[in-house]
Each structure stands twice: as structure tokens, then as C-alpha cells.
Amino acid sequence: MTALPSPAGPVAAVPSPAEDRAESERLAAGFVRGDEESFALVYHRWAALVYSLAARSLGDAREAEDVAQQTFLAAWRGRHGYHAVRGPLPGWLVGIARRKIADAHAARSRRTELASAHAAREGSGVPGPAERPEAALDRVLVTQELRKLPPVQRHILRLAFFDDLTHVQIAERTGLPLGTVKSHARRAILRIRRSVTESSALVE
Known part of the structure; x- marks a missing residue:
């Protein structure tokens, strides 16, 4: 599978509740089967939703882009874990995105802690x-x-x-x-x- 395009780029608008349900179910079924064309359409349709969630939470466009990429790659890798009877595909994607957002916050906290520890060790001011x-x-x-x-x-x-x-x-x-x-x-x-x-x- 080729690298995903940036989710912050021109993508389709987030679908409204009036979107054709049959089309969404068809995409979900193809996605679970491993059809890459269906995956591309799923990404095109819901990448903006995932990206906007990450951007609002993280406040950083680059980190939000990384989270969106991770979300769809994880969804593709774990696509057999999706079951339509448990809810629509967008909700499942959002669940993955929330976990990736939490991971990003945790990684940011670790970096902050490391920086603080380093600053404390160098507190004497002598390089x-x-x-x-x-x-x-x-x-x-x-x-x-x-x-x-x-x-x-x-x-x-x-x-x-x-x-x-x-x-x-x-x-x-x-x-x-x-x-x-x-x-x-x-x-x-x-x-x-x-x-x-x-x-x-x-x-x-």
C-alpha cells in the first residue's frame, strides 16, 4: 500500500447524516475485505473528520497530520476487527483516532519530562x-x-x-x-x- 496523502489537504467534506447509507455500508464492506480502492475512498471521505479531531485536541497541525496517518494505517491493519453490527465505520475510526490522540499527548508529556529533567541537571548554568x-x-x-x-x-x-x-x-x-x-x-x-x-x- 502506498503512503497516504496529507489529511490536511483537499479532501471531501465530512458526510452529513443524510448521506446514502447503502454507499457507506458498501465502502465498509470493501474496506474489511482488503480492497485498496475502498480504503482510498474511506480515507477520502473521513480523513477530514479524524484530522479535525486531532487538530482540536493537540493544537498542532503537524502532530494532527501524524495522528490521522496513524489512525488510518492502524484501521487498515486491524480492519478485520471492525463489525458493522457494533456501529458505523466513522465511529470506529473515531475510536481509533482518540487512542492515537491519547498516545500523542503521552509522548508529548514524556518529551516535556525529559526536557525538564535535563534542565534540572544543567541548573548550575555552566554548559x-x-x-x-x-x-x-x-x-x-x-x-x-x-x-x-x-x-x-x-x-x-x-x-x-x-x-x-x-x-x-x-x-x-x-x-x-x-x-x-x-x-x-x-x-x-x-x-x-x-x-x-x-x-x-x-x-x-
Whole structure:
């Protein structure tokens, strides 16, 4: 399955209650069977709903986009767990989205705690070896370069470095083949490393 487009881009409006129920059921049935065309239509129809929920909760467009991607990838991977008798497909997707949003908040809290712990250790105000100006520059460059990566590579590195997931866990979460995950991670790291090295050389 190819990478999903950005849910923040031009997608169909959220369907109203008057939408044809038979069409929704047909899409859900195709989705559960593993029909990729049905999956694309499901994404096109409800991505805006999932994205808006994530954006309102997280207050960050990039994080909301990541959550929407994770939601639909998780839904595709676990599609056999959907049963129409328990409720419509959009409600099931929202349930997955809420769990992914909670995960994003938890990851954000962990990053904040780590930053606070680091600040406490460096409370003396005397820069240690890890806080030399070159290291600070590297962190800025890495952050900037991360934003330039293609969405799939950026998402994989965030899962690896911010959520502490292994390549196997990333493959399970995203539904991507393990070899694809490793390839994306390797290319992204090489690109960042090359950029940091080149930029650091300019200030020497």
C-alpha cells in the first residue's frame, strides 16, 4: 500500500447524516475485505473528520497530520476487527483516532519530562560537554532538517526517536513492510547527518 496523502489537504467534506447509507455500508464492506480502492475512498471521505479531531485536541497541525496517518494505517491493519453490527465505520475510526490522540499527548508529556529533567541537571548554568555551542547548533539543524523530510520518513523517525519504537514496532504500527521502514529510516538519517555535517563545516 502506498503512503497516504496529507489529511490536511483537499479532501471531501465530512458526510452529513443524510448521506446514502447503502454507499457507506458498501465502502465498509470493501474496506474489511482488503480492497485498496475502498480504503482510498474511506480515507477520502473521513480523513477530514479524524484530522479535525486531532487538530482540536493537540493544537498542532503537524502532530494532527501524524495522528490521522496513524489512525488510518492502524484501521487498515486491524480492519478485520471492525463489525458493522457494533456501529458505523466513522465511529470506529473515531475510536481509533482518540487512542492515537491519547498516545500523542503521552509522548508529548514524556518529551516535556525529559526536557525538564535535563534542565534540572544543567541548573548550575555552566554548559557541560553536551551543551557546547556546536551541540546546540546540531540540535537546531536536526530539527530543521526533520521538517524537510518527506512525510513518511519524518513519521518513521518521530516514532523511532520520540516514541522509542524499534523498526519492528514501527512496521507493526504503520503497516509498512519492515524492509521499507529500515530503508526510509536509513535514508532520512543519512540526509540529516549530511546536512548537519555540511552546515557545521560552514561555521568552523
